[in-house]
Amino acid sequence: MPARDHIGPYRLLRQVRAGGQGSVFLAYDERLSRYVAVKLYRLPDQRQARRAVKAEAQALASIEHPAVVSVFDLVESPRHLAMVMEYVPGCDLEDALSEQRLTLPTALGVCQDLAQGLAAARQQCLVHGDLKAANVLLGEDGRARLTDFGVALRPNLMTDVVSQQPRLCSPTAMTPEHYVHGVVDHRSDLFAMGVLYYRVLTGRRPFGDRERPDRQALLRGDFVPLDEYAPRGGFPPDLPELVHQLLEVDPSRRPASTVEIRQRLLRMQRQLPISANRRLADETRHLFRPDPVPPMSARLPRDLLKHGRSQIRPFRLDELWSFGSIRWPALALRAVLIGLLLVLPWLGLRWWFDGQPGTLVVIAPPEISIRGGQVLPREVGARWLVDKLEEALTAEEGPVRVVDLLDNESAAAGVEAQRPAPREPEATYSIRLRCSQAFCLLDLGKQNSRGYQEEQLTLFADAPIEQWHQGVRSLVRRLQN
Numbered sequence: 284m285p286a287r288d289h290i291g292p293y294r295l296l297r298q299v300r301a302g303g304q305g306s307v308f309l310a311y312d313e314r315l316s317r318y319v320a321v322k323l324y325r326l327p328d329q330r331q332a333r334r335a336v337k338a339e340a341q342a343l344a345s346i347e348h349p350a351v352v353s354v355f356d357l358v359e360s361p362r363h364l365a366m367v368m369e370y371v372p373g374c375d376l377e378d379a380l381s382e383q384r385l386t387l388p389t390a391l392g393v394c395q396d397l398a399q400g401l402a403a404a405r406q407q408c409l410v411h412g413d414l415k416a417a418n419v420l421l422g423e424d425g426r427a428r429l430t431d432f433g434v435a436l437r438p439n440l441m442t443d444v445v446s447q448q449p450r451l452c453s454p455t456a457m458t459p460e461h462y463v464h465g466v467v468d469h470r471s472d473l474f475a476m477g478v479l480y481y482r483v484l485t486g487r488r489p490f491g492d493r494e495r496p497d498r499q500a501l502l503r504g505d506f507v508p509l510d511e512y513a514p515r516g517g518f519p520p521d522l523p524e525l526v527h528q529l530l531e532v533d534p535s536r537r538p539a540s541t542v543e544i545r546q547r548l549l550r551m552q553r554q555l556p557i558s559a560n561r562r563l564a565d566e567t568r569h570l571f572r573p574d575p576v577p578p579m580s581a582r583l584p585r586d587l588l589k590h591g592r593s594q595i596r597p598f599r600l601d602e603l604w605s606f607g608s609i610r611w612p613a614l615a616l617r618a619v620l621i622g623l624l625l626v627l628p629w630l631g632l633r634w635w636f637d638g639q640p641g642t643l644v645v646i647a648p649p650e651i652s653i654r655g656g657q658v659l660p661r662e663v664g665a666r667w668l669v670d671k672l673e674e675a676l677t678a679e680e681g682p683v684r685v686v687d688l689l690d691n692e693s694a695a696a697g698v699e700a701q702r703p704a705p706r707e708p709e710a711t712y713s714i715r716l717r718c719s720q721a722f723c724l725l726d727l728g729k730q731n732s733r734g735y736q737e738e739q740l741t742l743f744a745d746a747p748i749e750q751w752h753q754g755v756r757s758l759v760r761r762l763q764n
Contacts, residue, residue: 290365291358293321309370312355318370319355322431323584326364340366342407343432347733350400352420352430363584371428374570376419376483382570384486387514388555389563393419393427394480395548400429401476402541405469406734412467414475415455416482423571425564454495455488459502459532470534473541477529484522485512489530504532519551542737642709645686646672649714657718657744663751665689668714671752672727675759676712718744727758736762 288295293310299320300307310321326333337359343366344354356367376393379385385393397419404411411432418431458474460467478496481489489506490496500506509523525547531537538544649665669689676683686708715726723744728737738761740754 290321291356293319293356293358293365293367295321310367312367320352320368320370321358322366322368324364324366325584326362336364339409339432340364342409346403346407346409348400348403349426350396350428351403352428360584368430369428371420371422371430372571373420373422373564374567374572375417376421376427376479377416378570379421379567380416380482380486383566385483385566386562387484387516387518388552389566390483391548391552391555392425392563393421393483395545395552396427397429397476397479398541398544398548400427401472402545404429404432404472405541410467410469411472411475413453413456414472414479415453416479417453419479421563421567423564423568425562427563457496457501460534462498462502468534470537473529473537473544474531474534477526477537480526480529481506481509484509484518484526487512502532504530506530519554521547522551546739642676642680642682643684643686643707644676645688645708645711647711647713648689649716651715652717654719657721657723659718659723659744660746660748660751662748663716668716668755671755672712672714672759675756678756679759679763721745725754725758727755727762729762738762 290310292314293312295308295310297309298306299309306323308321308323310319311317312319324336326336337357340354340357344357347353352371353369354366355369358365358367397414401411401414409432411429413431414429418429420428420430422428455478456475458467458471460471460474478489481487487507488496490501509518509526525538525544528536528538529544646669649668651665653659666689669687673683673685673687676685710729710731713726713728713730715728717724717726721744723742725740725742726737727739728735738758740758742751742754
């Protein structure tokens with residue numbers, strides 16, 4: 284008989300929150316000795332809808348970013364799905380904003396975390412669909428984490444819009460698209476994030492102080508300008524414009540991507556004094572949830588308690604010796620060991636003939652655009668950029684084997700001519716240098732199995748060559764973190 288307070292290997296302690304999209308429980312993972320959060324969903328009756336929910340849950344589990352609550356496991360039963368997530372001690376953003384107004388440095392840090400979390404979801408082609416303060420957790424480490432993708436949708440990869448009718452979302456996350464035609468895409472998340480930015484920065488909701496917004500004001504884009512609630516010293520000059528663009532009724536007039544939003548926020552944060560460090564944890568610590576927690580008393584779905592099976596099983600040594608209740612004879616174990624002794628040397632020889640050790644990466648030919656007759660250090664060029672990128676990768680990641688596509692012969696031959704067939708490049712790097720007036724913008728992009736990442740750096744055109752070298756190293760270091 285399974286324990287009455289267990290779902291798979293997780294012992295439920297207490298109910299944290301009950302909502303329309305599912306109940307959240309605090310649980311204890313007895314295998315890894317850690318606290319986790321478990322959210323229960325009732326699966327739809329239609330088979331196609333059930334498959335869609337599971338596919339979205341698996342997509343969420345693939346997101347790995349410090350600004351998104353991690354998904355550790357999925358426990359499935361005939362009628363329910365339990366999503367096992369990272370437990371974040373602290374409070375949610377709704378609790379914090381209901382009690383106080385955050386200082387400007389702290390508010391900008393929260394805005395930056397939200398943009399990063401939304402960008403991580405976007406890389407998995409996910410539309411959150413319910414972006415609100417209650418779905419943002421504030422942790423003891425001073426970071427804001429995006430959570431509760433319970434109504435997340437996967438848009439059509441060709442049209443980039445959600446073709447089906449979206450599931451219900453909270454009133455505070457409603458956008459003009461919900462009211463007009465009910466079809467949403469990632470730009471709807473940008474509008475909801477603009478509503479959240481407005482509240483984080485001012486302590487007020489843009490379309491009425493009640494939880495349900497004024498529909499007519501929202502459809503007209505009618506709200507009090509952000510500058511009316513500016514703190515002492517005012518907002519950074521670009522901040523009101525950014526928030527107003529996010530709150531545009533026409534989706535096409537909103538910022539193009541979260542990359543642009545993050546870059547603009549980063550410039551604003553750099554304008555603040557160095558002494559104004561982010562104090563999110565200090566400002567909200569008095570709202571953190573008390574621990575330890577009282578025992579769990581809520582009723583749980585019987586099918587999860589009885590039939591729930593974790594999709595992640597730790598390795599157990601006794602499974603090597605037994606199959607069910609039958610013990611493997613010692614002769615079979617000896618045969619396995621002899622097989623390993625025969626296979627391992629063959630694998631070593633194959634590794635030796637497979638080429639040089641190290642991470643295999645591809646560096647695309649740099650794109651360089653110089654306007655206004657700027658004169659760069661004479662060393663800076665396409666070959667110099669590729670060579671310095673290779674040096675920085677070796678310094679950060681250890682041995683790196685580079686396929687350089689700058690050489691025309693290499694580009695014509697392709698990757699296959701430079702590496703053994705069994706190996707695939709683990710990452711592809713792209714470099715873009717754009718110079719105008721006295722400044723140069725250096726972009727470094729990285730494409731791997733986790734998606735696409737990009738970092739930018741601004742340099743003076745006449746800066747010493749050492750500063751250019753340090754700039755390349757800095758971009759590589761940012762992409763590795």
